[in-house]
Amino acid sequence: MDIQKATDLAHPPVLSLVLPCYNEQEVLPETTARLQAMLARLQANGEIAEGSAIYYVDDGSRDRTWEMIHDYAERHADVCGIKLSRNRGHQNALLCGLLTAPGDILISLDADLQDDLEAIPQMIQRYREGSEIVFGVRRKRTKDTFFKRFSAESYYKFLAMMGVQIVYNHADYRLMSRRAVESLRGYDETHLFLRGLVPQLGYKGAIVEFDRAERFAGESKYPLTKMLSLAWQGVTSFSAxxxxxxxxxxxxxxxxxxxxxxxxxxxxxxxxxxxxxxxxxxxxxxxxxxxxxxxxxxxxxxxxxxxxxxKKRPRFHVESLCGERFTDATPR
Missing domain, CATH: 1.10.287 (Helix Hairpins)
Known part of the structure; x- marks a missing residue:
């Protein structure tokens, strides 16, 4: 462990929670309340520092999602918003949040409350033990339909057979240190598949298992067609x-x-x-x-x-930012 890493671990880290959002107006009130309670508890226990916050990334929503995010950011110091100029897809929205939000450690998760929030303290503990990246891995898939379970498990096995380095049963629920995020910034790939890209960074990693819950409200933004598209993206982006x-x-x-x-x-x-x-x-x-x-x-x-x-076209454009945590030096 280098001197800088040891110095960082001597103090509680500033945590940024990054959540891509697309038409999530039904679930945002509950998500915000639960995440704020989690941040307050972690700060009270001395696990994270003041300045930790929630960063919502609005991926061109057509409902009141951005309006609600903007309202939360005006009323709460621990809520910030990033609005993309148009819908760019989950992976681009997630990358935008990771590259824009400040913080010593960043945890990406879905806004639908399916990712178990109780895994967050465990991720922070693994970070303090020296891991730069902590992967949230589903413990089991008993709540999935047979088709969903079979297709998902077959997908991970197929990617492994194709030579893609991927963590089995891991989606995009993960902790990344600032060092890992800055390394990710150097990748200019147009076709993003973060599940395959992050493990290739090579930093020390750990796994935290969790049980995935039912979606709290709203509809899934990943129907079968989008899941198949993401699967094909993973194969063709990381394997010849x-x-x-x-x-x-x-x-x-x-x-x-x-x-x-x-x-x-x-x-x-x-x-x-x-x-x-x-x-x-x-x-x-x-x-x-x-x-x-x-x-x-x-x-x-x-x-x-x-x-x-x-063509080297930008992967996203940030239309506006809201929240006290953003400064003029915030990358866009």
Whole structure:
């Protein structure tokens, strides 16, 4: 442990809670009340320092979410708001909050109260024991439907098989030290998949298990289509395995083609049941056509990512900030 780290651990850290929000007006009052109570308790116990606060990131909500956040920020010193100019997606909103909020340690969590808040003191304890990143990991998935549980667990296993470094059953509930966050700032990737990116930072990590609750209010902002999109994002952003798989498929098809050619020759020479040209033309044509389209689709996905990354467009724009914790020096 370096001298700076030891000095930081000698004093309670300033904690920033970062919560991306999209149309969360139903749950915000309860979320704010519970998080404020948690901050007050941690400060009273000397686990965190004064100046700790909640940072809501409004990801282009269409309801009263930003209006409520702005009102809370005016009435409470421990609530701040970050408003994006338009909807940029959960991962970009989360990154914006992490890069904009001050604090010695930052904990990202969802605004729907499904993440167990009682895991926060455990995360802080792991940080004080020397961990730079603490991952919140679901203990079990008994409350999920069979399809949800099966698809989620298969997804993590699939990513691991693709060579993506990821923490099993971990979403975006995690603690990051200021050092880890500043290291994350150096990544300019257009297509964000923080679940795969954060473990690659390489700092000492720890795991805190928790039980995920039911959503307190409102509707889930991650339907099946968005979950599948995020899953594909994770694979294509962190693994070149699909491209290598195309090469393997090409080799297999070559072998199959040789076998079919041999079969067609044998059938032609030694039987009377062969239809002229059918075996050697129709079957390979359909088979190879399907594989080629699939391969082009996978290659196209990677080319599209290169194209979008080459434009170097900003991942988000901050429209406005509210809250006493922000200063003129706050990064935007």
């Amino acid at each position: 395995y699909p491209l290598r798989l195309i090469t393997g498929i090409g080799m297999i098809i070559s072998v199959i083609s040789l076998v079919m050619a041999a079969w067609a020759v044998v059938t032609k020479l030694f039987t009377d049941s062969a239809l002229p040209g059918w075996a050697s033309t129709v079957i390979p044509m359909y088979f190879l056509g399907g594989v080629q389209l699939l391969s082009l689709g996978i290659i196209g996905e990677y080319v599209a990512k290169i194209f979008e990354s080459s």
